[in-house]
Amino acid sequence: xxxxxxxxxxxxxxxxxxxxxxxxxxxxxxxxxxxxxxxxxxxxxxxxxxxxxxxxxxxxxxxxxxxxxxxxxxxxxxxxxxxxxxxxxxxxxxxxxxxxxxxxxxxxxxxxxxxxxxxxxxxxxxxxxxxxxxxxxxxxxxxxxxxxxxxxxxxxxxxxxxxxxxxxxxxxxxxxxxxxxxxxxxxxxxxxxxxxxxxxxxxxxxxxxxxxxxxxxxxxxxxxxxxxxxxxxxxxxxxxxxxxxxxxxxxxxxxxxxxxxxxxxxxxxxxxxxxxxxxxxxxxxxxxxxxxxxxxxxxxxxxxxxxxxxxxxxxxxxxxxxxxxxxxxxxxxxxxxxxxxxxxxxxxxxxxxxxxxxxxxxxxxxxxxxxxxxxxxxx
Amino acid sequence: xxxxxxxxxxxxxxxxxxxxxxxxxxxxxxxxxxxxxxxxxxxxxxxxxxxxxxxxxxxxxxxxxxxxxxxxxxxxxxxxxxxxxxxxxxxxxxxxxxxxxxxxxxxxxxxxxxxxxxxxxxxxxxxxxxxxxxxxxxxxxxxxxxxxxxxxxxxxxxxxxxxxxxxxxxxxxxxxxxxxxxxxxxxxxxxxxxxxxxxxxxxxxxxxxxxxxxxxxxxxxxxxxxxxxxxxxxxxxxxxxxxxxxxxxxxxxxxxxxxxxxxxxxxxxxxxxxxxxxxxxxxxxxxxxxxxxxxxxxxxxxxxxxxxxxxxxxxxxxxxxxxxxxxxxxxxxxxxxxxxxxxxxxxxxxxxxxxxxxxxxxxxxxxxxxxxxxxxxxx
Numbered sequence: 198x199x200x201x202x203x204x205x206x207x208x209x210x211x212x213x214x215x216x217x218x219x220x221x222x223x224x225x226x227x228x229x230x231x232x233x234x235x236x237x238x239x240x241x242x243x244x245x246x247x248x249x250x251x252x253x254x255x256x257x258x259x260x261x262x263x264x265x266x267x268x269x270x271x272x273x274x275x276x277x278x279x280x281x282x283x284x285x286x287x288x289x290x291x292x293x294x295x296x297x298x299x300x301x302x303x304x305x306x307x308x309x310x311x312x313x314x315x316x317x318x319x320x321x322x323x324x325x326x327x328x329x330x331x332x333x334x335x336x337x338x339x340x341x342x343x344x345x346x347x348x349x350x351x352x353x354x355x356x357x358x359x360x361x362x363x364x365x366x367x368x369x370x371x372x373x374x375x376x377x378x379x380x381x382x383x384x385x386x387x388x389x390x391x392x393x394x395x396x397x398x399x400x401x402x403x404x405x406x407x408x409x410x411x412x413x414x415x416x417x418x419x420x421x422x423x424x425x426x427x428x429x430x431x432x433x434x435x436x437x438x439x440x441x442x443x444x445x446x447x448x449x450x451x452x453x454x455x456x457x458x459x460x461x462x463x464x465x466x467x468x469x470x471x472x473x474x475x476x477x478x479x480x481x482x483x484x485x486x487x488x489x490x491x492x493x494x495x496x497x498x499x500x501x502x503x504x505x506x507x508x509x510x511x512x513x514x515x516x517x518x519x520x521x522x523x524x525x526x527x528x529x530x531x532x533x534x535x536x537x538x539x540x541x542x543x544x545x546x547x548x549x550x551x552x553x554x555x556x557x558x559x560x561x562x563x564x565x566x567x568x569x570x571x572x573x574x575x576x
Numbered sequence: 577x578x579x580x581x582x583x584x585x586x587x588x589x590x591x592x593x594x595x596x597x598x599x600x601x602x603x604x605x606x607x608x609x610x611x612x613x614x615x616x617x618x619x620x621x622x623x624x625x626x627x628x629x630x631x632x633x634x635x636x637x638x639x640x641x642x643x644x645x646x647x648x649x650x651x652x653x654x655x656x657x658x659x660x661x662x663x664x665x666x667x668x669x670x671x672x673x674x675x676x677x678x679x680x681x682x683x684x685x686x687x688x689x690x691x692x693x694x695x696x697x698x699x700x701x702x703x704x705x706x707x708x709x710x711x712x713x714x715x716x717x718x719x720x721x722x723x724x725x726x727x728x729x730x731x732x733x734x735x736x737x738x739x740x741x742x743x744x745x746x747x748x749x750x751x752x753x754x755x756x757x758x759x760x761x762x763x764x765x766x767x768x769x770x771x772x773x774x775x776x777x778x779x780x781x782x783x784x785x786x787x788x789x790x791x792x793x794x795x796x797x798x799x800x801x802x803x804x805x806x807x808x809x810x811x812x813x814x815x816x817x818x819x820x821x822x823x824x825x826x827x828x829x830x831x832x833x834x835x836x837x838x839x840x841x842x843x844x845x846x847x848x849x850x851x852x853x854x855x856x857x858x859x860x861x862x863x864x865x866x867x868x869x870x871x872x873x874x875x876x877x878x879x880x881x882x883x884x885x886x887x888x889x890x891x892x893x894x895x896x897x898x899x900x901x902x903x904x905x906x907x908x909x910x911x912x913x914x915x916x917x918x919x920x921x922x923x924x925x926x927x928x929x930x931x932x933x934x935x936x937x938x939x940x941x942x943x944x945x946x947x948x949x950x951x952x953x954x955x
Binding site: 234307308316382 | 603613614615636639660664680681686689690694699701758763767772778790792793882
């Protein structure tokens with residue numbers, strides 16, 4: 198069953214006529230997910246319960262989208278629109294239905310909300326409502342969740358491929374990194390390898406020294422110096438992203454504090470992995486990880502100020518409640534979801550360490566697709 | 577005056593208390609534009625008319641944002657939020673004002689609308705309204721337009737820098753491209769150079785043969801063959817993006833049809849440039865370009881199915897009505913706006929040519945920052 202057919206099944210369960218994705222310059226990743234091609238303009242993807250799918254696209258992109266759908270064995274009518282009036286007329290025809298699902302979230306500031314479905318923009322929604330005042334618009338959250346949260350065998354295969362390729366590239370890093378290169382040089386060289394195989398999952402984070410203490414540091418022109426070097430990086434091949442963090446020590450004599458923190462994080466990560474299993478509450482792996490860090494004597498409340506993991510998939514931060522000690526009991530991990538496991542310890546002004554692996558949730562045991570080096574690599 | 581101070585001036589004119597940008601994973605580029613740093617999580621940027629600016633960020637990003645604002649001489653209170661309740665309480669304090677501008681567009685399907693301001697998502701807006709039911713929310717379109725459409729001297733300098741660097745990289749392309757490399761290999765090598773200097777403005781388009789006839793072709797694993805090779809590419813350095821298209825011929829004996837189309841497009845581009853001037857209607861350069869193509873005997877309605885140019889700036893497709901024959905008379909080019917000039921001719925199933933330069937609108941004469949090669953480069 199292709200993605201369109203799966204969406205049709207859920208539309209039937211929801212008793213809705215169709216699902217409309219509105220995308221402007223990749224503003225809604227679900228368009229790319231369904232079409233298999235990135236747009237640099239506007240498009241409207243209408244998945245119809247009855248199978249009469251329609252895509253409205255700018256003239257310059259319509260043939261490209263048509264070809265991509267044919268490759269994917271999806272039958273859809275792709276229409277090019279030439280003007281604002283033409284678009285409105287074509288949209289009216291698509292919209293004139295009883296009930297249509299749109300990509301908006303509800304209660305998005307709450308854990309129980311559906312922020313993961315929130316893509317549609319306020320002005321877009323308002324225009325759509327004007328074009329079809331009698332249509333009931335409902336949130337597409339169940340469709341997005343169903344299509345993207347639990348990963349198919351093909352997606353799991355893609356994950357293994359991309360993780361393998363990422364690790365092979367990371368393993369070569371110590372051979373070429375030199376003191377005096379900039380963080381940006383390091384990112385460039387890693388992502389150059391990615392681009393030959395696919396695309397970066399996100400902008401690689403390369404943090405030297407104090408920059409490693411900012412978990413989402415923006416890779417800069419700072420030169421690599423002896424000491425900590427953190428690389429958080431990922432590659433997208435086909436349908437899946439990898440997302441892996443390795444922390445290196447540049448120089449021969451790593452600080453004891455670094456060696457101890459590395460060891461503690463490795464252990465805490467291993468402990469957490471035991472709980473990356475079907476039916477476990479999302480907060481449990483994070484709590485177990487923090488208990489382990491506390492046993493090692495770390496003030497984790499202060500030094501580890503982010504969640505333990507996030508869902509991984511077509512996007513680096515994918516669909517699904519993250520794994521964190523602050524997530525309420527109601528969220529449960531499911532078999533074949535894919536998550537990161539990435540504990541960290543950060544000392545502002547000094548340095549930080551994060552160790553990050555990619556994990557498939559298993560029935561009673563997780564499938565650890567990647568495993569960071571047991572001992573820190575010295576460069 | 578920094579960007580925050582400029583926004584404060586416009587807030588005064590609008591009689592609004594503040595401007596709130598809500599950003600989740602770079603969903604609103606205006607957050608990065610104001611903070612100078614990309615977020616991989618949620619943040620809320622509140623620009624206050626009275627100068628009491630507030631940024632709410634996840635704990636792991638707050639220090640990074642604080643450092644970036646200090647570097648930019650912006651005084652703002654950066655607060656970390658730790659939970660959903662904490663965020664809601666902090667947001668309530670920020671929101672409890674009379675009138676706040678938010679990034680939503682109005683009449684976004686119409687030319688006269690403000691699609692360029694449409695970033696806020698439906699679920700986000702609904703949550704914000706619930707937190708502050710008495711606040712009047714207005715569109716921030718005037719702020720965004722004012723801050724980003726006409727480019728400052730610094731932005732123009734950044735444009736010259738990034739265009740110069742892009743051209744230097746493009747000029748080397750014929751030295752290393754070989755038949756048998758994949759489109760992706762070519763993109764990787766070009767973007768590798770970009771990443772040492774900044775970042776790609778967008779995913780470089782490399783189209784060989786028939787792929788060059790899709791203006792927004794997604795670079796693939798297809799091997800470069802003798803014939804047409806189209807490269808549409810751009811580099812962001814500091815505040816500005818370049819966006820340049822060169823079309824090459826791989827092999828020694830280019831088709832006459834190719835040579836003629838190249839020459840016609842180069843001439844049509846030159847003609848259009850004469851109208852990239854202050855006070856000119858946005859549709860005029862496009863009409864003049866098409867008249868020229870018609871004089872050369874081309875059926876431009878069929879073969880040239882996109883606009884002539886778009887605004888260029890912090891994003892590759894920036895703020896401002898595009899230059900197109902279909903834009904109504906009401907839109908006027910202004911001095912120091914930056915636009916692309918990119919006519920193309922495409923034969924589906926065969927190949928396409930596009931020639932694209934970056935132009936600063938001048939008082940009576942444009943400033944042509946880039947100029948594609950007069951004669952096509954043979955590889």
